[in-house]
Amino acid sequence: MATAAIVSIAGGGLAASATAAEAGVEGIAKPTTGTPAIGATATSNAWPAYRAFVDKFVSPEGRVIDFSTAVQQTTSEGQSYGLFFALVANDRAAFDRLLNWTANNLTQAHFAPGDLRLPSWQWGRKKDGSFGVLDTNSASDSDIWIAYDLLQAGRLWSEPKYTKLGMALAEEAAKREVVNVEGLGPMLIPGPQGFQKDGVTRLNPSYLPLPVLRGLAQALPNGPWSALADNGLAMVKAIAPHGFSPDWAAWKGGQFIADPESKDTGSYDAIRTYLWAGMASPRDPLANPWLDALGGMRKAVADTGMAPERATVSTGAVSGQGPLSYWGALAPYFKALGDTKGLWLARAKLAVLDAPAATDPHTPNAPVYYDWVLGLFGSGFADGRFAFDERGNLAPNWAARH
Numbered sequence: 001m002a003t004a005a006i007v008s009i010a011g012g013g014l015a016a017s018a019t020a021a022e023a024g025v026e027g028i029a030k031p032t033t034g035t036p037a038i039g040a041t042a043t044s045n046a047w048p049a050y051r052a053f054v055d056k057f058v059s060p061e062g063r064v065i066d067f068s069t070a071v072q073q074t075t076s077e078g079q080s081y082g083l084f085f086a087l088v089a090n091d092r093a094a095f096d097r098l099l100n101w102t103a104n105n106l107t108q109a110h111f112a113p114g115d116l117r118l119p120s121w122q123w124g125r126k127k128d129g130s131f132g133v134l135d136t137n138s139a140s141d142s143d144i145w146i147a148y149d150l151l152q153a154g155r156l157w158s159e160p161k162y163t164k165l166g167m168a169l170a171e172e173a174a175k176r177e178v179v180n181v182e183g184l185g186p187m188l189i190p191g192p193q194g195f196q197k198d199g200v201t202r203l204n205p206s207y208l209p210l211p212v213l214r215g216l217a218q219a220l221p222n223g224p225w226s227a228l229a230d231n232g233l234a235m236v237k238a239i240a241p242h243g244f245s246p247d248w249a250a251w252k253g254g255q256f257i258a259d260p261e262s263k264d265t266g267s268y269d270a271i272r273t274y275l276w277a278g279m280a281s282p283r284d285p286l287a288n289p290w291l292d293a294l295g296g297m298r299k300a301v302a303d304t305g306m307a308p309e310r311a312t313v314s315t316g317a318v319s320g321q322g323p324l325s326y327w328g329a330l331a332p333y334f335k336a337l338g339d340t341k342g343l344w345l346a347r348a349k350l351a352v353l354d355a356p357a358a359t360d361p362h363t364p365n366a367p368v369y370y371d372w373v374l375g376l377f378g379s380g381f382a383d384g385r386f387a388f389d390e391r392g393n394l395a396p397n398w399a400a401r402h
Contacts, residue, residue: 043090043398049353049379050089053372058082062097063105063123066369071124071134076106079119080145081373087153088386090398095153102146106133118143118172121191137191140177141207144188147173148212151219152394163219170216170223178224183254185231186224201251202259205239206269208232209276210286215392233286236273236293242316243296245273264313268370271322271329275374278332279381283390291336301330301342324349324367328374331382343382350379 045051057078058064064078079102086094106119118138125131150166153159181187181201188207189195195202210229217225238256239249247269248259258264274297280287300308300318307330309320327349334342353367353375367375380386386396 041089041091041093047089047380047385049372049376050085050091052353053085053376054091054094057369057372058094058098059101060097062094062099062101064098064369068368068370069124071126073122073124073134074105075123076102076119076121076139076142076146078369078373079106080142080149081377083146083149083153085376085380087149087156087394088380088396090396092157095149099150118169118176118192119146137193138177140173140188140190141204141209143169143173143177144212144216145209148215148392151215156394156396156399167219170220170225174220174223174225178228181251184234184251186227187231187235187251188228199252200257200260202261203235203249203251204247204269205232205236205245205249206247206272206276208235209272210280210284210290211276211388211392211394213392214284214388214390215394218391218393229286233290233293236290240293240296240313242311242313243294243299244311244313244316244318245270245294246313258314266311266313267309268325270311271326272374274333275329275377278330278334278336279377279388280336281388281390282336287336291333294333297330297333298337298339298342301334301345302339305345324352324371325374328371328376328378331378335382346378347382350375350382353379 057067062082063074064082066073066075066078079098082098083095083102086092086098102119105123106121107117119142120133120136121139121142122135123131123133126134147166147170150162150169152166154161154163154166176192177189178186179189179196179201187201187203189201190204190207208228210232213225213229213232216223217229235249235256236245239246244266246259246262246264246266248262250257250259274294277287277290277294280290282288296311296316297307300311307322307326308318309322309326311318327346331343331346331350334340334346353372384397386394388394
């Protein structure tokens with residue numbers, strides 16, 4: 001949850017409807033009237049699960065919708081992931097629509113050129129039935145993902161305007177969402193509001209993807225990104241005594257402690273820590289130590305053949321059976337560890353995303369938003385559709401063919 005920045009928006013102020021996306025971001029091409037809702041390039045069509053995700057969850061204007069929520073919410077997280085998948089699929093029309101919708105709906109007003117705001121994290125149906133921003137706080141993980149997406153899009157598509165915007169957004173996130181924690185150093189707090197109180201700083205381990213931090217550090221070497229990577233690893237080592245990450249952690253009195261609200265449970269937030277660790281380049285000096293700190297999940301799956309839904313971090317006890325999203329997160333983790341059995345289990349589960357029934361809303365237990373986004377990360381990486389180098393550069397398979 002955070003306050004996200006996009007740059008100056010051409011056209012009027014915030015509109016409480018998806019059609020506001022048609023205003024466009026200044027300097028970014030506005031989609032031509034009459035074109036398909038989302039671009040369908042030859043490359044994007046070669047990734048059936050991506051096309052199915054777009055068809056099911058992305059509006060014609062570029063809004064990623066979580067239909068599993070009562071408010072039909074869109075989050076800055078969903079927009080950031082959508083931008084990433086569009087880049088991996090070489091689908092620039094989709095990328096621009098997602099970016100324009102984000103700029104025009106998750107920022108709060110029409111700003112002067114060069115002025116920046118971090119995007120609000122949640123948008124959806126209000127109590128009066130209208131649609132608009134539900135929570136103005138920003139989500140720092142989404143903000144750094146959007147900045148990263150823009151920087152990589154600028155590099156891969158040779159578009160300086162994306163690069164300029166990505167750097168500005170990263171600088172704004174560093175200014176508003178990175179704090180100097182006494183006794184530790186720079187850390188990324190989840191959002192500008194509500195995460196530091198009474199000497200306690202609340203932190204989320206899943207908000208620190210190593211490849212993203214490396215990519216930001218390459219673009220902005222004077223920023224806090226390399227220090228965040230080092231401190232992120234220090235955090236995971238300290239808070240995962242049995243190899244399981246908690247959903248949340250905290251810092252108080254010079255040490256990491258259990259989060260005062262979520263305690264020492266690792267579940268739906270924490271599952272992404274295994275995903276990000278698995279996707280990091282093995283040439284990154286922090287990649288293997290990060291994986292080593294998270295070995296509990298590998299053992300649990302090997303013992304039971306299931307991904308546990310919850311782990312009690314302080315004891316290593318596990319319970320429940322994780323949904324499809326967990327297998328999406330764990331596919332890169334198993335691939336990085338060379339765990340062929342675990343990767344086989346993950347691939348078998350993720351095969352459902354390529355089945356036509358997965359996008360049919362009438363199919364019982366059809367995959368929901370979180371299943372799809374983590375599934376696209378996991379299957380896309382495991383299938384070699386993209387990778388990251390040690391500097392955080394994204395390497396989509398379409399770029400290798402050019």
